[in-house]
Amino acid sequence: MQDFRDLLKTTDPDVAAALAGEERRQKGGVEMIPSENYTYPEVLALLGSVFTNKYSEGYPGRRYYGGQDFTDAVEELARARACAVFRAGHANVQPLSGSPMNQAVYLGFLKPGDTVLGMELSHGGHLTHGAPASHMGRLFNFVRYKTDPARAGAIDFDALRATALAARPRMVLCGFSSYPRDLDYVAFKAIADEVGALTMADVSHIGGLIAGGVLNNPMDAGFDFMTTTTHKSLRGPRGGMILCKAEHAKKIDSSVFPGLQGGPHMNVVAGVAVTLRIAATPPFRAYAGQVIANAKALAEALLADGIQLITGGTDNHMMVIDTVASFGLDGAEAERVLDAIGITTNKQIVPDDPRPPLKPSGIRLGTPAATTRGMREAEMRELAGLIAEALRHPADEAVLTRLKSACGEICTRFPVPGIG
Ligand SMILES: Cc1ncc(COP(=O)(O)O)c(C=O)c1O
Numbered sequence: 001m002q003d004f005r006d007l008l009k010t011t012d013p014d015v016a017a018a019l020a021g022e023e024r025r026q027k028g029g030v031e032m033i034p035s036e037n038y039t040y041p042e043v044l045a046l047l048g049s050v051f052t053n054k055y056s057e058g059y060p061g062r063r064y065y066g067g068q069d070f071t072d073a074v075e076e077l078a079r080a081r082a083c084a085v086f087r088a089g090h091a092n093v094q095p096l097s098g099s100p101m102n103q104a105v106y107l108g109f110l111k112p113g114d115t116v117l118g119m120e121l122s123h124g125g126h127l128t129h130g131a132p133a134s135h136m137g138r139l140f141n142f143v144r145y146k147t148d149p150a151r152a153g154a155i156d157f158d159a160l161r162a163t164a165l166a167a168r169p170r171m172v173l174c175g176f177s178s179y180p181r182d183l184d185y186v187a188f189k190a191i192a193d194e195v196g197a198l199t200m201a202d203v204s205h206i207g208g209l210i211a212g213g214v215l216n217n218p219m220d221a222g223f224d225f226m227t228t229t230t231h232k233s234l235r236g237p238r239g240g241m242i243l244c245k246a247e248h249a250k251k252i253d254s255s256v257f258p259g260l261q262g263g264p265h266m267n268v269v270a271g272v273a274v275t276l277r278i279a280a281t282p283p284f285r286a287y288a289g290q291v292i293a294n295a296k297a298l299a300e301a302l303l304a305d306g307i308q309l310i311t312g313g314t315d316n317h318m319m320v321i322d323t324v325a326s327f328g329l330d331g332a333e334a335e336r337v338l339d340a341i342g343i344t345t346n347k348q349i350v351p352d353d354p355r356p357p358l359k360p361s362g363i364r365l366g367t368p369a370a371t372t373r374g375m376r377e378a379e380m381r382e383l384a385g386l387i388a389e390a391l392r393h394p395a396d397e398a399v400l401t402r403l404k405s406a407c408g409e410i411c412t413r414f415p416v417p418g419i420g
Pocket of ligand 1: 035097098099100102126128175176177202203204205229239
């Protein structure tokens, strides 16, 4: 069969050139943005399969269009596997991505003006957890809790309980996009129960690590809802998923469709089904463990070099370097310097950051993508050395050129799944 790239060169040479460039970029550099990964070749292929042609509004056995034998089959598989992997009573695999997945929970179970406790954005919470810039932040009353620098960045549950008793939230929300520790879901649940609130955990970043059994699972603590994107540590296609107690099944399904969305992307749902089949296997458990082992090796090497990490280390797949304190560079400058040597990271605000979001005090690094390529602790230590040297010589072209070729040499040893 003709490679689709050859066809694309004729149909649209501009997009063909952009695709070739992106493939080169993904192969030739180390991806350290903690929310990114390389999905499985089979899943990449499914995204471009005929499932993309099909409209499937509704749910298996209850669709608004005919011709659903095979779409029903893949959605049933995805739902059943999601429930098994995450030990949940019900799963909805239709959210188009992480943002609508969270919106579907809020809009289905809260009334406008209801109070939700959520983690402060600069302490690691996510925009979709009611940041003032988001529509959800205007629709609901989000009240913030923080981490405690005096306790190595742990959540201050005494303060959180006092806030809950004062605010009487309808929902207690936990989860993060920039926090390098695990969460004590039992402690969140106890506080929520005391004030009669629903519980929701957005585990988008760590869904794969929970599936792999290496981090705590909020469903085991009796949470009402757990949401996760499917494309981060879980290694699936871009999408979102809602796990919940069986008693919330009907309401959550109607909140996703017809409440918020139209037709699900069945090419993605098929990819999610495959991803979850793999997530239940021993090799995936080993992968999840290696993601954390790699993050710890990277963090330890950086710390040993005198570099400051938020909370002093990591227990999950990510870490945040305070680049201002460590190198006198803001996060935007650090991101640009590391880009120049082929290591992709992202600028990141730190707790109570005095600097603006586009020039914040740090950068965020993560290991899921590099681990997927097969890199191990030894490569993490090599990368720590490259990162430290680059950030200490941000304007020395000769040094940066040498580091870029060292980084490129590491990449040649580790092919990217689906590209080679
Ligand atoms: C914790 C968390 N929730 C939700 C989202 C939103 O996901 P998406 O970008 O797919 O809308 C993200 C993505 O960065 C996230 O990290």
